[in-house]
Amino acid sequence: MKPKSIIVLTIVLALALTAMSLNAARPTGNEVSEADAAIELALEFVRHSPTYLFDGVYETVKVVDTLIMESYPVQYVVTIEFDSRHAGFGDRTGQVLAQVMTSHKAGVKVVDGEVVAAILDDVWDMVNQEEMEVFNDVDPDAPVVHDNPATTILPPERAVELAVEYVILNFRELDGVSAPESWEVEDLTPQGLVGASKRKFTGDSWTVEASWAVVWKPVYTVEINHGGEDGFHWKGTVDQDENVIEME
DSSP states (O other): OOHHHHHHHHHHHHHHHHHHHHHHHSOOTTOOOHHHHHHHHHHHHHHTSHHHHHHBOGGGOEEEEEEEEOSSSOEEEEEEEEEESSSSSSOOTTSOOOOOOEEEEEEEEEETTEEEEEEETTTEETTTTEEOOOOTTSOTTSOOOOSSGGGOOOOHHHHHHHHHHHHHHHOGGGTTOOOOSSOEEEEOOOTTOOSEEEEEEEETTEEEEEEEESSSSOOEEEEEEESSTTSEEEEEEEOTTOOEEEOO
16 A cells, blocks of 8 residues: 555544544433433422422423532532412412412422422421421521431531541541630621522631531531641531541
């Protein structure tokens, strides 16, 4: 084969391989991202909820926000709005209802392809179909802690304590270091953000940031720094069973 022919053949093969690589990397039309799947699942959950099925207005259903929490497994908090033709929640068959258009906002938490929590208008538990307890003297963004151990929610302060205890026990860099006796707490939640909260805890040489979705029984993402920019850094999650898991 002549040298010129060999060069042409080489170029053709290179272009063909490049095209094959690009096609392999390009997602097909049938593929759905995990976030899109979570949104669709949340929409289906709302559309099949008793409140919506009773008198929800189909054309008013819309997704207004999707929050992806940096945790393992990943948590998706989908905020969905819709209108209903009467006041109230759940299946209201047989009740005397005010005939007034009512706007609703649902926060639906999806983990591993399942809806694990859903709250409507901050007062209605869509999973258990019951009204939630409301405490007027408690920060509305803080998880509610009940007296019943079966329904107790781990607060962010305890999640921070558990994470700090974990790193002190498991990392040699922190040998001889103790947790502070008290923390200064600062709210880092962006103004107007719905569905998530973030707080910074500082004490001695510690700086700890905790973030979570404002849903029933959240999983907290905790970032720890001790000793400043050149000091010790760690990131992990704390769940409602007090399990501390380091994130890679």
